[in-house]
Amino acid sequence: RKRVRTHTLAQMKARGEKWTMLTAYDQYAAQIFDEAGVHVLLVGDSAANNVYGYESSLPVSVDELIPLVRAVSRSAPHAFVLADLPFGSYQGSPEQAYETAVRFMKEGHAHGVKLEGGAEMAPQIRRLVEGGVPVCAHIGFTPQSEHALGGYRVQGRGDASQKTIDDALAVEEAGAFAVVMEMVPGDVAAEITKRLHISTVGIGAGVETDAQVLVWQDMMGLNAGRLPRFVKKYADLRTTMLDAARAYVSDVESGAFPGEEHTF
Numbered sequence: 001r002k003r004v005r006t007h008t009l010a011q012m013k014a015r016g017e018k019w020t021m022l023t024a025y026d027q028y029a030a031q032i033f034d035e036a037g038v039h040v041l042l043v044g045d046s047a048a049n050n051v052y053g054y055e056s057s058l059p060v061s062v063d064e065l066i067p068l069v070r071a072v073s074r075s076a077p078h079a080f081v082l083a084d085l086p087f088g089s090y091q092g093s094p095e096q097a098y099e100t101a102v103r104f105m106k107e108g109h110a111h112g113v114k115l116e117g118g119a120e121m122a123p124q125i126r127r128l129v130e131g132g133v134p135v136c137a138h139i140g141f142t143p144q145s146e147h148a149l150g151g152y153r154v155q156g157r158g159d160a161s162q163k164t165i166d167d168a169l170a171v172e173e174a175g176a177f178a179v180v181m182e183m184v185p186g187d188v189a190a191e192i193t194k195r196l197h198i199s200t201v202g203i204g205a206g207v208e209t210d211a212q213v214l215v216w217q218d219m220m221g222l223n224a225g226r227l228p229r230f231v232k233k234y235a236d237l238r239t240t241m242l243d244a245a246r247a248y249v250s251d252v253e254s255g256a257f258p259g260e261e262h263t264f
């Protein structure tokens with residue numbers, strides 16, 4: 001298998017082949033998902049919740065994310081490694097966005113970056129692409145704007161669908177290689193996918209997008225909290241780990257571990 005690159009994803013879109021993205025924030029997740037054939041590993045700012053224990057993605061910093069990106073890049077021989085730009089690190093100006101993206105690529109060894117926003121982020125996207133940075137946009141529900149959008153809710157329903165469509169066209173025009181669409185009605189996502197030449201990546205956007213993305217701790221059942229309806233649970237790692245940790249505690253307490261075979 002060869003390294004996945006943006007042109008690989010473009011070819012897949014052109015041939016009507018679906019591709020996959022999963023989050024990863026560390027070595028083992030990156031190795032395992034790469035071995036499984038996941039095309040793009042996203043070091044999401046969702047590390048705020050899933051690594052650092054913050055209540056939302058807003059507090060996480062560039063300095064907190066870069067070491068995670070580096071760990072994933074080192075550990076994934078085939079996947080495209082996409083780094084999420086966190087809140088406040090790119091919205092200020094195209095130049096700020098470029099400086100932040102360069103840090104993720106030079107220090108984190110990312111292959112591209114993702115940022116949230118549609119038409120209003122076109123200047124940032126254009127600046128990054130001109131500077132040699134592949135950009136994935138993110139429209140629909142954008143968690144960094146949670147407080148501006150009035151909480152977690154589906155975007156682009158009814159009359160608002162035109163804004164979502166315009167955002168998708170604007171990020172393609174600005175040079176993005178793909179666009180994540182989060183919590184967008186399935187029919188709107190399907191129409192956008194037909195109209196765009198770049199790949200659409202759905203999360204809560206139905207089955208018609210070119211690709212799908214999920215947060216791995218959600219889809220593998222590590223997260224104990226309430227999951228959004230768009231998550232499918234593929235494993236129950238929380239129960240597996242809880243059982244293992246309890247068995248260890250009980251073995252140590254009873255003297256069943258370590259045994260003869262673990263002793264020099």
Ligand code: KIV
Binds near residue numbers: 023044084138213215
């Ligand atoms: O940070 C993240 O995990 C994301 C995905 C949910 C698309 O942005």
Ligand code: NA
Binds near residue numbers: 044045046057084
């Ligand atoms: Na994100």
